[in-house]
Amino acid sequence: MSVSILDRISALADPTRSRILLLLDGRELMVGELCAVLQLPQSTVSRHLKILSDEGWVVARGEGTSRFYSMVQSRLEPAAKRLWHVVREQVSAAPSAAQDTRRLEGVLAQRVAARRSRSQVFFSTSHDAWDEMRAEMIGKRTDLLALLDLLDERWVIGDLGCGTGHVSELLAPCVGRVIAVDESGPMLSAARARLKKLSNIDLRAGAVEDLPIENGELDVALLFLVAHFIADPAGLLREVQRVLKPGGKLLLVDFMIHDRADYAIQLGHVWQGFDEPQVVEWLEQAGFTGVRYRALPADPAAKGPSLFAASARKKQRKQASIR
Numbered sequence: 001m002s003v004s005i006l007d008r009i010s011a012l013a014d015p016t017r018s019r020i021l022l023l024l025d026g027r028e029l030m031v032g033e034l035c036a037v038l039q040l041p042q043s044t045v046s047r048h049l050k051i052l053s054d055e056g057w058v059v060a061r062g063e064g065t066s067r068f069y070s071m072v073q074s075r076l077e078p079a080a081k082r083l084w085h086v087v088r089e090q091v092s093a094a095p096s097a098a099q100d101t102r103r104l105e106g107v108l109a110q111r112v113a114a115r116r117s118r119s120q121v122f123f124s125t126s127h128d129a130w131d132e133m134r135a136e137m138i139g140k141r142t143d144l145l146a147l148l149d150l151l152d153e154r155w156v157i158g159d160l161g162c163g164t165g166h167v168s169e170l171l172a173p174c175v176g177r178v179i180a181v182d183e184s185g186p187m188l189s190a191a192r193a194r195l196k197k198l199s200n201i202d203l204r205a206g207a208v209e210d211l212p213i214e215n216g217e218l219d220v221a222l223l224f225l226v227a228h229f230i231a232d233p234a235g236l237l238r239e240v241q242r243v244l245k246p247g248g249k250l251l252l253v254d255f256m257i258h259d260r261a262d263y264a265i266q267l268g269h270v271w272q273g274f275d276e277p278q279v280v281e282w283l284e285q286a287g288f289t290g291v292r293y294r295a296l297p298a299d300p301a302a303k304g305p306s307l308f309a310a311s312a313r314k315k316q317r318k319q320a321s322i323r
Helices: 005-012 016-024 031-038 042-054 078-092 095-138 140-149 166-176 185-195 233-243 262-267 278-284
Strands: 028-030 059-063 066-070 156-160 177-182 202-206 218-224 244-255 289-294 309-315
Touching: 005 016, 005 078, 016 028, 016 031, 016 042, 016 059, 016 078, 028 262, 031 042, 031 095, 042 059, 042 185, 078 278, 078 309, 156 166, 156 262, 166 177, 166 185, 166 218, 177 185, 202 289, 233 244, 233 262, 233 278, 244 278, 278 289, 278 309
Parallel strands: 156 177, 156 218, 177 202, 218 244
Antiparallel strands: 028 066, 059 066, 244 309, 289 309
């Protein structure tokens, strides 16, 4: 059932609800995190969230015993989106918004630290079994379906979040060079052992959010089952855009929206997949063009969620006019 614009206006009339919506614009937060940022009791925050949810401003998803709330502009009808742009401009300029932003940074830092610790523990102890677990989750050959359009013998390809190096191993014989990056020491050790016979693979230690790669060094960047580990996928895409050459291509392969909350608990996943509107919005905001999104055929042997492949190009430099 559609929500009238008057109901939309009414929902935003309360300053606290507008502050909540500003915090949830493009990110997910739990009730407790909102309480910490706004310095309000849980009952108050929950009451405002219910109103915003009833009026179609926010959506919630479950993850174990927790519920995450978010406001995704791509899901709003045009009139509501225009209304929010006007309100956001006013709310963002208020002193309370700056205070909320500072407290939010601390809250998110705590969450990222906890998630990162969980992921590091898992990967530090499970790298030997990771290939088997990964194959059980998504199938052994699904990656080839996503790589068919990438191969060019002149390209420098970045395998960002390379894990044990299985994708780099497939790419190396077909391209000029592969720069494989991962922040997990045990994963890189496993990749080094696997790739020791391939001379055109450059293994580098580093986080994908702060890549150890020069500006414009890559022809192609690959994020294969990486984005769902990252708290700020939009920031990740901006970083990838930095290391691509003008006209360079990004291929993002990840889970479609799913209900496997156990992945967050066991593997430290931050996101339970992504839908097309959100991925397209992030890519376009990061400065990419020619965005494409498609669901990949399911591997009958895979036990995990369905995958999608999204591709886009970094904008070409504008050529100066000749007078």
